[in-house]
Amino acid sequence: MINVDLAAETxxxxxxxxxxxxxxxxxxxxxxxxxxxxxxxxxxxDRPVEVRIEGHVGYYCAGMNKQASVTIDGHCGVGVAENIxxxxxxxxxxxxxxxxxxxxxxxLVIEGDAAARCGISMKGVTIVVGGSVGHMSAFMAQxxxxxxxxxxxxSLGDSIYEAKLYVQGKVExxxxxxxxKKMTPxxxxxxxxxxxxxxxxADARKFRRFGSARKLYNFHVDHADAx
Amino acid sequence: xxxxxxxxxxxxxxxxxxxKHLSTMLxxxxxxxxxxxxxxxxxxxxxxxxxxxxxxxxxxxxxxRSIGGQMGxxxxxxxxxxxxxxxxxxxxxxxxxIVRRWLKQHHPEVRVMGYxxxxxxxxxxxxxxxxxxKYSVRAMxxxxxxxxxxxxxxxxxxxxxxxxxxxxxxxxxxxxxxxSNHNNLRKWLRARGHEFETDNDSExxxxxxxxxxxxxxxxxxxxxxxxxxxxxxxTFTMGTRDGFAVLRDAISCKPAVLAETxxxxxxxxEFRSLANLPGVDKAxxxxxxxxxxxxWSLQ
Numbered sequence: 301m302i303n304v305d306l307a308a309e310t311x312x313x314x315x316x317x318x319x320x321x322x323x324x325x326x327x328x329x330x331x332x333x334x335x336x337x338x339x340x341x342x343x344x345x346d347r348p349v350e351v352r353i354e355g356h357v358g359y360y361c362a363g364m365n366k367q368a369s370v371t372i373d374g375h376c377g378v379g380v381a382e383n384i385x386x387x388x389x390x391x392x393x394x395x396x397x398x399x400x401x402x403x404x405x406x407x408l409v410i411e412g413d414a415a416a417r418c419g420i421s422m423k424g425v426t427i428v429v430g431g432s433v434g435h436m437s438a439f440m441a442q443x444x445x446x447x448x449x450x451x452x453x454x455s456l457g458d459s460i461y462e463a464k465l466y467v468q469g470k471v472e473x474x475x476x477x478x479x480x481k482k483m484t485p486x487x488x489x490x491x492x493x494x495x496x497x498x499x500x501x502a503d504a505r506k507f508r509r510f511g512s513a514r515k516l517y518n519f520h521v522d523h524a525d526a527x
Numbered sequence: 528x529x530x531x532x533x534x535x536x537x538x539x540x541x542x543x544x545x546x547k548h549l550s551t552m553l554x555x556x557x558x559x560x561x562x563x564x565x566x567x568x569x570x571x572x573x574x575x576x577x578x579x580x581x582x583x584x585x586x587x588x589x590x591x592r593s594i595g596g597q598m599g600x601x602x603x604x605x606x607x608x609x610x611x612x613x614x615x616x617x618x619x620x621x622x623x624x625i626v627r628r629w630l631k632q633h634h635p636e637v638r639v640m641g642y643x644x645x646x647x648x649x650x651x652x653x654x655x656x657x658x659x660x661k662y663s664v665r666a667m668x669x670x671x672x673x674x675x676x677x678x679x680x681x682x683x684x685x686x687x688x689x690x691x692x693x694x695x696x697x698x699x700x701x702x703x704x705x706x707s708n709h710n711n712l713r714k715w716l717r718a719r720g721h722e723f724e725t726d727n728d729s730e731x732x733x734x735x736x737x738x739x740x741x742x743x744x745x746x747x748x749x750x751x752x753x754x755x756x757x758x759x760x761x762t763f764t765m766g767t768r769d770g771f772a773v774l775r776d777a778i779s780c781k782p783a784v785l786a787e788t789x790x791x792x793x794x795x796x797e798f799r800s801l802a803n804l805p806g807v808d809k810a811x812x813x814x815x816x817x818x819x820x821x822x823w824s825l826q
Contacts, residue, residue, distance in 0.1 A: 336798075337800075377798060
């Protein structure tokens with residue numbers, strides 16, 4: 301276990317140490333204390349390391365993550381795991397807006413609530429939220445899965461492409477071109493898998509599924525009102 | 528971009544440390560606002576027959592004492608002057624409206640930063656840490672305070688353009704964001720007798736809330752009205768004589784974090800500014816929800 305105290309070391313030095321790890325590194329377990337809301341913590345990792353951050357973090361924590369498994373034992377600021385490529389990021393507390401924005405792969409688990417724009421423009425990431433999400437979540441979501449165990453705020457899935465949305469609680473409103481879809485046994489089995497991977501306990505049969513009505517892919521004059 | 532902070536003490540035992548904690552919070556927002564900084568602090572109430580005003584003039588050797596003497600003679604009042612940097616706190620045995628009218632007539636070059644019976648306002652150009660040192664903010668005691676760090680994007684870096692903005696007795700506001708209907712609101716407010724000191728949209732917001740409260744609205748009612756009438760992006764933190772409020776617009780792209788313990792409520796644009804408060808590891812920490820009014824008042 302490598303311990304890093306951010307009261308004594310800078311974020312820049314820590315990130316550089318993590319970026320400099322060789323592919324066959326044995327330094328695979330990292331524990332970081334005193335983050336105190338710092339920005340860009342452990343961004344740009346590309347090694348199969350396990351990082352645990354004890355405390356609240358600032359913006360863009362674990363951004364662009366590849367391979368690494370990052371656990372944040374606290375709340376996080378804007379854009380946690382934005383553009384995540386692979387690996388896993390787990391937030392034990394709540395996440396601010398734009399969590400997992402434009403994520404291309406991997407897994408983001410938020411055990412608490414996520415604020416507005418969760419999964420905005422997601423492109424393949426799976427995001428599992430134990431609590432609720434704010435307005436405009438999954439805006440222009442292209443592919444991937446967004447699982448919400450609580451409620452969803454206004455305009456869920458506005459202008460959505462092919463991402464799959466699962467919501468257990470209430471949906472305040474759906475965005476343009478987002479509709480409810482049938483939850484088949486296939487989808488229940490898939491959702492059970494996603495929940496199990498995320499380590500979140502919930503009954504997949506209680507969820508509703510939402511996705512694209514596919515009316516806004518190309519401009520059609522009959523749909524002008526929906527733009 | 529800007530940083531805003533606010534600290535409202537519930538536990539009187541913390542009052543001697545208000546300035547110390549506010550300073551840490553303000554310095555935490557240096558990255559968001561390195562151009563200028565300002566604070567409003569609620570402390571040292573004056574007597575019922577007195578008022579206190581914080582005034583500014585760019586000249587650090589401005590003749591404050593002779594102005595105080597002249598004011599005292601003209602108004603048959605006792606005037607106490609306390610100079611801090613290029614600010615002065617005047618305590619006058621008179622009505623604040625009379626004092627402000629006198630200042631406007633005789634010294635229009637002097638800027639009134641704040642007035643009332645409790646509130647003092649200090650704002651200046653430079654890094655937050657420099658402003659804090661210049662005005663000895665760390666040593667200030669009090670019940671509550673708000674602060675602002677400014678990174679100017681569209682208007683000049685001057686003391687006048689810095690926050691907080693005051694529009695009524697013991698009332699002030701800091702703002703992160705931009706209003707899109709401030710021109711119409713300014714017209715509406717001018718028609719109701721408001722005189723503007725800057726072209727800053729945040730001054731419009733301050734005067735809007737002051738107008739609503741002048742019409743009889745409570746602090747939460749004024750903020751609710753603001754949700755209907757103010758268009759644009761905003762996170763506001765407001766102080767009144769005995770109250771503290773936070774409001775975000777419905778889109779909420781401007782950040783805000785709140786931390787509350789039995790001892791205090793603290794607000795900041797980012798958690799970085801809250802990270803060193805006492806007992807913050809046990810605090811309830813959350814982001815204020817879009818279009819929800821949050822207020823606290825002294826018991």
